[in-house]
Amino acid sequence: MESMQLSGSTLLVIVDDADVRCPLATALESEGYQVLQCAQSERALQLFAECRPELVICDLHPTAMPGVDLLRQLSETDAQIPLLVLTDSEHMPDAVEALRAGASDYLLKPLHDMVVLSHAVRRCLDRYALHRENQRIRERLEQVNGELQNHLKALRDDQAAGHQVQLNMLPPSPWQTGTLCFRQRVIPSLYLSGDFVDYFRVSESQVAFYLADVSGHGVASAFVTVLLKFMTTRLLYEQRRDGSSGPLEFKPSEVLGHVNRSLINCRLGKHVTILGGVIDEAESTLTYSIAGHLPLPLLLSGGKAEYLQGRGQPVGLFEQATYEDRQISLPEDFSLVFCSDGVLECLPGSTLKEREARLPQLVEQAAGDLDSLLALLGLAEEAALPDDLSVLCVSRNLQ
Structure with a gap:
């Protein structure tokens, strides 16, 4: 039944x-x-x-x-x-x-x-x-995990593509131009970096450069580095529109002011600390401007490294911010070292003052050489870092 x-x-x-x-x-x-x-x-x-x-x-x-x-x-x-x-x-x-x-x-x-x-x-x-x-629940978790893996792969692919774009935007290193040799290294804490370095010839006797540190990390900060590249390239183009070939009035302070206004108008919620300068080989001078950046630039000459002086507010924060140009005469043999604050994280010391005091000593030990300085900082090999890190060395007649 x-x-x-x-x-x-x-x-x-x-x-x-x-x-x-x-x-x-x-x-x-x-x-x-x-x-x-x-x-x-x-x-x-x-x-x-x-x-x-x-x-x-x-x-x-x-x-x-x-x-x-x-x-x-x-x-x-x-x-x-x-x-x-x-x-x-x-x-x-x-x-x-x-x-x-x-x-x-x-x-x-x-x-x-x-x-x-x-x-x-x-x-x-x-x-x-x-x-x-x-x-x-297990099947749903497997489904979600599969979707997550697909999203992560897409994200990794996007990050890898973005990383490659940033690498392509960076200038060659080393770069010999005239009597000057430029070397740079940018090490991101993630796939993409909020640090950026650029240098380019402005005229037959002038070479401009900057090192920027965008607030935060990742995609949003990396996007600002693209804007910086665009802004500086456009400014140089506008300076050259009249067809003149002589030295330009390419003032770092005016560039920083332009970048400050542009970032505020973009409403990205990002600010940037920048060291920018122009070296005139004919005059053997460095004209530079600082926008809230630490550590300050270092000049190595005669085996002694000393900080250059300067101050200024970060760009992208205050509409009324102003920036000043400082000019120094360059010795026959020298090395200029510019670092982002990520370098300070690699130095011993319990206070910022102690770490800042240690940096000139390492520059002297490295004799202004980028690879030697990175080795002294423990950065000879790729390693996970708490912050983006960048170093720019500009030298003349130093081996």
Whole structure:
């Protein structure tokens, strides 16, 4: 006899003895379960495959097929559906074997108290529901993880492309022009850097340069470095529109003022500290301007490194900010060293003053050479850094 209710969880009862099966099915139906009844193992396997019940209640000793063999076939069809077996008290070894074959729990016959059956069914169904929920969560996590991996790959691809763009924007290093040799190194803390270095010839006797440190890290800061490159290139173009070929009035202070106004108008919420300057080889002078940048520039001459003086507010913060030009005469042999504040993080000392005092000593030890200075800072090899780091060295007649 087979019957089925239309509401509640679906249970499959496989018991060959109708005197046991029918009362059991009636009790379960009264609790709202829809019950499939079956007396033969072959029909049981068919119903199991077609209906996929949430629980199977199986007698260990049906006449058509040994109960343990049936359990193994049911478990092979779907190992997740719980199997509750019924066995006589004198057949306890069979119950142990059934548990090994995939049964979830067992009850001893005869069932005098249907409350015991009800509790066992609910316990099995609760475990099954919990398992299905965990499985759904696991599948969702796998899906989300897959999506996350795809997003991360796309992000890494974008960052790698952005990193390559930044590398392409940086000037060559070393770069020999006239009597001057420029060397630079920019080390990002992430894929993209908020530090940037550039240098370019302004006229036959003038070479301009700057080192910038954009607030923050990552994509937004890297975007500002692109703007800086664009602004300085445009300013140089506008200076040259009249076709003149002689020295230009390319004042660092005016460049900083222009950058300050442009960043404020862009409303990017970013500010930049900059060291900018122009070296006139014919006059052997350095004209420079500082916008809130630390550490200050260092001039190495005669084996002694000293800080140049200057001050000014960062660009991109204050509309009324003004910047001043300072000019010094350059010795025959010298090295100018410009660093972002990320360099200070690599120096020993518990205070900023102690670290700033240490930097000139390292420049002297390195004799103004970029690679030697990086080695003394422990940056000869790529390493994870807490902040973007950049160094620019400009030298004349120094090996």
